[in-house]
Amino acid sequence: MQGGSVKTIVRYLGKRENALGFDRVRDPRARRGRRWTLRSLLTATFVSMVAMEHSLRGVERLTRDMRGCRKRLGIPRRVPDSTLAHIYSRLDDEAGLRRVLIEDIKRANRRKALQPTRLPIGVAAIDGKTIWCDKKPVDDPACQDMSQDEHPCFRLHALHAVLVSATSQPCIDQMLVPAETNEMGALPDFLQQLSKSYGRTSLVEVVTMDAGMTSAENARAATATLLRYVMAVKGTQPMLLAEIQRL
Secondary structure (H helix, E strand, C coil): CCHHHHHHHHHHHCCHHHCCCHHHCCCCCCCCCCCCCHHHHHHHHHHHHHCCCCCHHHHHHHHHHCCCHHHHHCCCCCCCHHHHHHHHCCCCCHHHHHHHHHHHHHHHHHCCCCCCCCCCCCEEEEEEEEEEEECCCCCCCCEEECCECCECCEEEEEEEEEECCCCCCCEEEEEECCCCCCHHHHHHHHHHHHHHHHCCCCCCCEEEECHHHCCHHHHHHHHHCCCEEEECCCCCCHHHHHHHHHC
């Protein structure tokens, strides 16, 4: 039981400037018959993730053992994992969830909590991660068919940006890669999204990316958003690598 961790999280969220804006996320359920507020369910999941729980069963177990902390977090009782599974299978307000993340990052930045410490300037590392994989597809424009021969495989792949210059290294944004493209093709839109979210702050000055996103078009996309960039070049691009080595 991570009792000490939960109490620390509760104290942190108890400060007005640290309050999470889950009220802004659109609830997909009808008003009639709701037994749980969406804010309670999202808060329970968030606290459990910070406390290193890795499943909905873990969220249920943690909220059962919270006791005195539940009231302060607005969680009236133990949250059943079946309730969480039901709401998350229907929750589709990606824009609302992104607003919660971006507003929280901006508040932390205003408190000087994300000042560069590991590096001398604000640097965000952009990388691609598969966040879901199964033998059956889902109804989402980002669902990619990765099947080979007689082995069906479908996935959701995302680009995410991590502020590696800060001590805490938070993820500051994420975007699903559309099924019709890949990381390299999706990067310009992601850079525009980053610029729109944080362009008026000094949070990010440089972005880094691995060789799978290196291209002249993506370099131009980075400079168009007034960002400096560091791109990796590996043997997967032999002609470019040879020219760099020659220079």
